[in-house]
Amino acid sequence: MRIGQLARSVGVDTQTIRFYEREGLLPPPDRQDNGYRIYTERHVERLAFIRRCRILELSLAEIHELQRYQGAPHQPCRAINTLLDDHLAHVRSRITDLQVLEKQLTSLRASCNDDRDIGACGVLEGLSEESMQQ
Amino acid sequence: MRIGQLARSVGVDTQTIRFYEREGLLPPPDRQDNGYRIYTERHVERLAFIRRCRILELSLAEIHELQRYQGAPHQPCRAINTLLDDHLAHVRSRITDLQVLEKQLTSLRASCNDDRDIGACGVLEGLSEESMQQ
DNA sequence: ATTGACCTTATAGTTACTATATAGTTTTAA
DNA sequence: TTAAAACTATATAGTAACTATAAGGTCAAT
Known part of the structure; x- marks a missing residue:
């Protein structure tokens, strides 16, 4: 899907999606030949996760930290609780x-x-x- | 008095004082021959007023508005209450x-x-x- | 062929400071 | 007297998380 559909399906602005990509919160998606970004279901989930965290007013830095933890599922989760x-x-x-x-x-x-x-x-x-x- | 003494007496940073001057919240004071700013008691009061408003978390724009009202003491004060x-x-x-x-x-x-x-x-x-x- | 909706990048603006760099001035201590 | 410390000046960039604007490329439909 393209950026507009992703934006609508999660409820954020397209600008915000590009902003998250620049900030390293959302992985850079593949591009079409014309340069348009193409997103997958995994991007939808990732963006929805960010959205939920933002609703709880976690900072982007905190969200970043949570994402790092997600990458290491066999570590103890105390840091997350903290x-x-x-x-x-x-x-x-x-x-x-x-x-x-x-x-x-x-x-x-x-x-x-x-x-x-x-x-x-x-x-x-x-x-x-x-x-x-x- | 010079900027440092004003800062200490009101409890703000010197940088903040210069910032308020640039923003039009504090009138530009006279200068010494060396360019140093010289403040009077009126500046102390004006800065203390700003400080009190900031403690109440009024925005600089709102403080600006209050200052405009102060300049017209014979208008009704409803706007201030609002x-x-x-x-x-x-x-x-x-x-x-x-x-x-x-x-x-x-x-x-x-x-x-x-x-x-x-x-x-x-x-x-x-x-x-x-x-x-x- | 052109309108409209979509996409791209780059840059500036928002709030109220705060930090940094660079430099000139005054005061204090050796 | 000189050197260091403390003070002052300006200008510029950074903070948080977007939001707005500009200028332009792409695509489908009329």
């Missing part, structure tokens, strides 16, 4: 950070109503106060 | 997304223990399954 644990820790820490942020923003927002002048805006005052350091 | 509401909505939506992610990752992680071969790794299998689409 990679996932690290990513999970990162996601959890980000959630915590954003929850703190949400509280700060909510409290800042509560310090103003819509019908003041900018010169008296509680939000702007809050942002201008030294107390709002961290 | 800007904050939009940002808050964005933060909340990101939290929700990450919480979904966290659940998916936790469940994927639970499908493996540390002492298998990569060929039997539950995590890798989970990532390779079509069911893990979205």
